Amino acid sequence: MGARILSMLTVAGLAVAASGTASAASPPAAPLKVVATTEDLGSLAREVGGDKVTVDVFSRGYQDPHVVDPKPSFILKLVSADLLIVVGRELEIGWLPPLLTQSRNAKLQPGGQGHLDASQNVKILDIPAGQITRAMGDVHPSGNPHYWLDPDNGRLIAQAMKDKFSQLAPADAAYFAQRYADFDRRLTEAQKRWDAAMAPFKGAKIVTYHRSWPNFVDHFGLNVIGYVEPKPGIPPSPSHTIDLIREMKAQQVKVILVEPYWDLRTPQAIARDAGGEVLVMPPSVGGVPEAKDYIALFDFDVNLLVATFKKVGISR
């Protein structure tokens, strides 16, 4: 096994050397064709890949990535892609698998060289322990798929992309390493800014529409006391709503966080009763025009949250 890896590395090394000498004469290698299922992954791929990759994205940031209506161009992009990056954790289970089969691109199938499940080495929350039963309520069997909303996970995703890009285009490994280091530096800078802005509100209690923010609240130390619709698309029962309003009043919770693709009527009705504010916050790059890349998304969300906390007079 070790010998095999070693020989593979040698071959790769020779290939790098060969391409290095050849590049003087031949035109530069075509950029890697990367397809990402969401704009968050697309943004991170652009950060790391620079002009050595082309990035196509399927689900727009203002759309619910659980439900995507496939277009013919999706198949064409999958046919010619070198690498497919997915969120995983069953997020795309409703629409991607048949398209992937249809594309007949062997590299891109799960387990293939050109398939990167971005959730593989990040911190995943809400993984149920032991047997899943119905009594547990809303549970993602493989954990919560909204893990990109923790900047530390963003860094890990970018790192996995750097490794995968370098594996597929070894000649550009140094370039990807340098792009990654630059992104890492900018992200670390930005994190100091976000952490400072959010510090006064550590432990602040909020309600969210659906379980899309566990990584975000985990990172910034917020406290989610309940959900408007424990299951998406299923209206909550009256007793659930009444309990939630009672809890919000008892614990002085003033902020309800909602993703842009849900209907605002239920959260607004609850906010009216409990005397709180509904805050529509994009969970993805491109969810609002200002959130044009991964770092801008957090800039936007943190600013919005801080402004709302100040407005309702919460600190701690």
Next chain:
Amino acid sequence: MIDTTILQFLAAPFAASLIVTGIHAYLGVHVVERGVIFVDLSLAQIAALGATIAILLPFTDGDPHGPGVYWMSLGFTFIGAAVFSLVHSQRARIPQEAFIGISYAVASAGTIVAMSHSTSQADHLKDMLVGNILAVSWSEVFQTALLYGAIGLFHYVFRKQFLRISTDRAAAVAEGMRVRFWDFLFYASFGLVVTRSVSIAGVLLVFCYLIVPSVAAMLYADRLGPRLAIGWTMGTVVSILGMYFSVLFDLPTGATIVCTFGVVLILMAIVRRAVFGRA
């Protein structure tokens, strides 16, 4: 300009749309004659309720494509077929569409109630039960062709009985036909087709393939033969056009075909008026 590599990926969806056109344009004639326009939506919803309940039961292991789920949804479809064949009473002042609408509403709400009792795997259940014609595979096309071939043969063998009841129910009863029995066979075979079609093409598209060719044909012909010919032609032409537009403008394929059906129907109505004058 269209990238021609897409054509090989549209071959299976196109074959599927031809098969769906073949049986639905025919069943559509019955459905329009009987005035039970929304029966397919209702049966599809009843089948979905069956599938949802099956997924919640322990024996299916929550696998939405497993055999347990399929048989359960088929069983529900047959119960629905039985209900529709029983509620059709002779002197009915209550139109049958009322029962169909009620079944649709109750089955839809039942699905929501059932899903509220599931783990969140059921979040995606709706999407998994409703197919997308763009993603249909050749093996699904072949299985569907076999099933529809068998059902088509069944309807061809008993065409006299089915047509008699659809076009002149009162006469069929007067002749002593066992109308309820034939009604059950009609709705059961229809339910089989609709459940299968929805799983590969989606609800909206299946409804259009059923109703629009039949209605368009009635603009131009009264006899069954010409109506079927016009319906099949229209279904095929719209499938081709819809897929062409879907690729040309890069739009979701199913929805584009549905819109094309609407536009072509309007054009056909305008042409009829221009050529034959006011009817």
